[in-house]
Amino acid sequence: MTHNVNPHTSARPGDPVAAIDTPALVIDLDAMERNLAAMAAFAGERGLRLRPHAKTHKSAAIAKLQMAAGAVGVCVQKLSEAEALAERGVPDIYISNEIVDVGKLARVAALAGRVRLSIAVDSPTGIDRLAAALKAQGTRMDVLVEIDVGHGRCGIAPSSAGELARRVESHGLRFAGLQAYHGGAQHLRSPAERQAAIGHAAAQVRIAQASLAEVDVQCLLVTGAGTGTFALEAASGVWGELQCGSYVFMDRDYAENHLDPQPPGGGHVAFEHALFVKSQVMSVGAAHAVVDAGHKSHAIDSGMPRVWQGEFEFRNGGDEHGILTPATQVDASRPPLPTIGDTVWLIPGHCDPTVNLHDRYIGVRGGLSQGVVESVWAVDTRGCLT
Amino acid sequence: MTHNVNPHTSARPGDPVAAIDTPALVIDLDAMERNLAAMAAFAGERGLRLRPHAKTHKSAAIAKLQMAAGAVGVCVQKLSEAEALAERGVPDIYISNEIVDVGKLARVAALAGRVRLSIAVDSPTGIDRLAAALKAQGTRMDVLVEIDVGHGRCGIAPSSAGELARRVESHGLRFAGLQAYHGGAQHLRSPAERQAAIGHAAAQVRIAQASLAEVDVQCLLVTGAGTGTFALEAASGVWGELQCGSYVFMDRDYAENHLDPQPPGGGHVAFEHALFVKSQVMSVGAAHAVVDAGHKSHAIDSGMPRVWQGEFEFRNGGDEHGILTPATQVDASRPPLPTIGDTVWLIPGHCDPTVNLHDRYIGVRGGLSQGVVESVWAVDTRGCLT
Numbered sequence: 074m075t076h077n078v079n080p081h082t083s084a085r086p087g088d089p090v091a092a093i094d095t096p097a098l099v100i101d102l103d104a105m106e107r108n109l110a111a112m113a114a115f116a117g118e119r120g121l122r123l124r125p126h127a128k129t130h131k132s133a134a135i136a137k138l139q140m141a142a143g144a145v146g147v148c149v150q151k152l153s154e155a156e157a158l159a160e161r162g163v164p165d166i167y168i169s170n171e172i173v174d175v176g177k178l179a180r181v182a183a184l185a186g187r188v189r190l191s192i193a194v195d196s197p198t199g200i201d202r203l204a205a206a207l208k209a210q211g212t213r214m215d216v217l218v219e220i221d222v223g224h225g226r227c228g229i230a231p232s233s234a235g236e237l238a239r240r241v242e243s244h245g246l247r248f249a250g251l252q253a254y255h256g257g258a259q260h261l262r263s264p265a266e267r268q269a270a271i272g273h274a275a276a277q278v279r280i281a282q283a284s285l286a287e288v289d290v291q292c293l294l295v296t297g298a299g300t301g302t303f304a305l306e307a308a309s310g311v312w313g314e315l316q317c318g319s320y321v322f323m324d325r326d327y328a329e330n331h332l333d334p335q336p337p338g339g340g341h342v343a344f345e346h347a348l349f350v351k352s353q354v355m356s357v358g359a360a361h362a363v364v365d366a367g368h369k370s371h372a373i374d375s376g377m378p379r380v381w382q383g384e385f386e387f388r389n390g391g392d393e394h395g396i397l398t399p400a401t402q403v404d405a406s407r408p409p410l411p412t413i414g415d416t417v418w419l420i421p422g423h424c425d426p427t428v429n430l431h432d433r434y435i436g437v438r439g440g441l442s443q444g445v446v447e448s449v450w451a452v453d454t455r456g457c458l459t
Numbered sequence: 460m461t462h463n464v465n466p467h468t469s470a471r472p473g474d475p476v477a478a479i480d481t482p483a484l485v486i487d488l489d490a491m492e493r494n495l496a497a498m499a500a501f502a503g504e505r506g507l508r509l510r511p512h513a514k515t516h517k518s519a520a521i522a523k524l525q526m527a528a529g530a531v532g533v534c535v536q537k538l539s540e541a542e543a544l545a546e547r548g549v550p551d552i553y554i555s556n557e558i559v560d561v562g563k564l565a566r567v568a569a570l571a572g573r574v575r576l577s578i579a580v581d582s583p584t585g586i587d588r589l590a591a592a593l594k595a596q597g598t599r600m601d602v603l604v605e606i607d608v609g610h611g612r613c614g615i616a617p618s619s620a621g622e623l624a625r626r627v628e629s630h631g632l633r634f635a636g637l638q639a640y641h642g643g644a645q646h647l648r649s650p651a652e653r654q655a656a657i658g659h660a661a662a663q664v665r666i667a668q669a670s671l672a673e674v675d676v677q678c679l680l681v682t683g684a685g686t687g688t689f690a691l692e693a694a695s696g697v698w699g700e701l702q703c704g705s706y707v708f709m710d711r712d713y714a715e716n717h718l719d720p721q722p723p724g725g726g727h728v729a730f731e732h733a734l735f736v737k738s739q740v741m742s743v744g745a746a747h748a749v750v751d752a753g754h755k756s757h758a759i760d761s762g763m764p765r766v767w768q769g770e771f772e773f774r775n776g777g778d779e780h781g782i783l784t785p786a787t788q789v790d791a792s793r794p795p796l797p798t799i800g801d802t803v804w805l806i807p808g809h810c811d812p813t814v815n816l817h818d819r820y821i822g823v824r825g826g827l828s829q830g831v832v833e834s835v836w837a838v839d840t841r842g843c844l845t
Contacts, residue, residue, distance in 0.1 A: 226742075374759055389760070
């Protein structure tokens with residue numbers, strides 16, 4: 074199969090920030106490392122396991138940094154992500170999602186012979202097929218039952234958890250706990266809304282736990298939570314493992330959540346923007362400027378990127394263009410628009426799918442103004458759809 | 460640089476359609492070939508040049524099919540796309556967009572020594588830098604001046620066309636014509652709106668032509684048009700070259716344009732859906748089913764995909780999931796929801812950025828139900844951002 078990665082890297086280690094070709098996906102390494110440390114400290118202080126979601130960063134290098142900071146492993150959503158990270162030395166991977174295809178399950182079972190692997194299930198069909206695949210290959214892995222705690226996507230009704238867990242055990246597989254993630258709660262803007270959603274989710278988990286107790290199945294772990302709500306899950310006493318992903322980079326959308334004035338468990342955990350798209354002005358009109366980064370460079374499922382330290386509104390200009398207009402009343406003492414060749418830094422609306430658009434991270438040390446490129450990392454699981 | 464293309468292809472030539480792993484980007488080759496022939500015939504019958512936009516398909520294989528059907532070459536938006544297609548044997552490439560970065564322009568000038576290359580400009584700075592780069596490398600290329608014909612993105616005011624064209628010629632470069640593309644007109648739903656927009660665009664082109672005549676510069680070509688409006692540009696007598704891209708695949712958004720009951724120039728050109736995402740049901744709830752394709756598999760900048768030959772509404776379930784609910788009143792004689800493992804075909808909302816999410820095309824001959832995989836093509840310019 075022909076490789077089709079763009080051979081031009083945007084920068085090389087040692088290059089000044091100014092030399093990074095555009096558009097490029099740039100990490101402020103100092104900010105990212107502070108984010109990694111802050112989340113690790115939060116989990117550690119509370120005796121919670123941290124298993125960050127690698128669907129955000131898609132990078133074995135960052136997964137290893139997270140594990141070095143104390144994470145027990147990482148989550149992924151797809152088998153091909155697990156395969157790519159395992160191949161690059163990530164030793165403990167949880168597929169926090171259902172896989173039901175027989176061909177894929179044979180690959181899952183094979184991978185379970187190479188790394189510590191676990192997976193979520195939410196149907197008898199899925200459990201039976203997984204068990205058959207593992208039996209055929211003679212491998213083992215932990216199995217978690219996913220319950221729907223309010224998101225309305227995957228997961229069974231909590232009251233059926235016992236039945237499914239028994240089915241897992243009936244095949245001689247190890248039931249390792251409950252997958253309980255409320256994706257829809259992560260971006261509720263007000264603390265009250267998020268509190269209500271996670272309160273509801275916790276009640277659903279307790280229903281599932283009761284269902285497990287009825288059939289004498291022990292619930293060893295409840296895993297879930299995201300960057301928008303993890304303090305609530307942590308304070309609930311219900312969850313034992315946190316799966317936050319976006320904290321590593323923080324995107325525009327998460328930054329727009331309103332902070333809780335009385336955070337559960339005390340003390341805010343502050344995360345910084347660490348992921349940027351470097352763009353460049355390529356055309357200037359009478360009342361707007363155009364940068365060379367459109368939605369082929371940054372995902373817009375959660376809205377437009379925000380211009381970093383620039384007083385401009387960003388408007389969608391299609392796949393390859395972004396349109397800038399002055400955000401505020403023009404200050405007569407300074408030019409209202411940038412000029413051709415000017416650098417414009419963008420904070421993506423949503424980090425996970427933005428990362429998926431790029432082949433490489435350019436890691437910068439020392440800040441975006443005066444820093445130097447320290448690392449060029451492949452986005453290892455970019456395009457891992459299957 | 461590590462390659463990071465997912466090593467698992469979803470299918471191999473000779474596989475039945477049922478064996479294609481999901482999610483996968485699938486071309487109905489028969490439908491695509493009919494689309495290629497229909498557009499080539501339209502241009503040919505009118506004596507117009509056809510230079511399809513390769514930003515849609517991102518594939519040297521498809522570019523060559525278009526040229527075999529009579530296209531003079533292809534358009535791209537980015538230098539790295541041009542480099543990748545040139546490397547794969549596409550001989551005539553027009554960068555229908557501005558490049559102003561000095562480092563990139565050195566690459567442009569180098570590429571101009573290897574293939575027939577042309578480019579758009581819209582600023583004195585861009586022209587001067589391009590000229591310097593070409594002089595440094597001793598290479599030549601055609602230069603087109605982009606005018607803003609109503610989209611409000613790149614392009615100068617039409618009345619300045621003469622001034623910029625003279626500047627092109629002052630450097631000893633060949634001014635080859637006007638780039639006049641109205642992106643905003645392509646998806647106006649009603650024929651009357653599209654007619655008004657292209658009428659305005661044609662008037663802008665005439666202003667630019669007058670500006671050129673004033674400074675005694677000949678306008679050899681006006682190039683532009685897209686899949687939503689090309690019959691209008693063709694009928695105007697102003698454009699000499701059509702740049703349509705999406706006609707090759709047709710996406711949900713273009714299909715929602717209302718057809719003109721009295722098409723300009725006579726006769727509709729009908730295009731078929733030829734691009735699909737094959738997905739699979741992975742979870743079923745009480746009132747919904749979940750497929751394994753989310754917006755990491757299909758772009759949603761122009762809305763959700765449409766389910767092909769299935770009576771389901773598609774709702775966004777995030778990066779990796781799509782949520783299906785029955786679209787119509789449930790027919791009691793048939794199950795209202797698909798079951799685990801069922802195949803669901805999706806028609807992407809917008810083809811260009813959907814293609815950009817995939818490493819490969821799976822080309823099917825003989826239809827989506829009973830067909831066989833004939834070709835597996837790399838998406839050659841996927842991720843070519845710079």
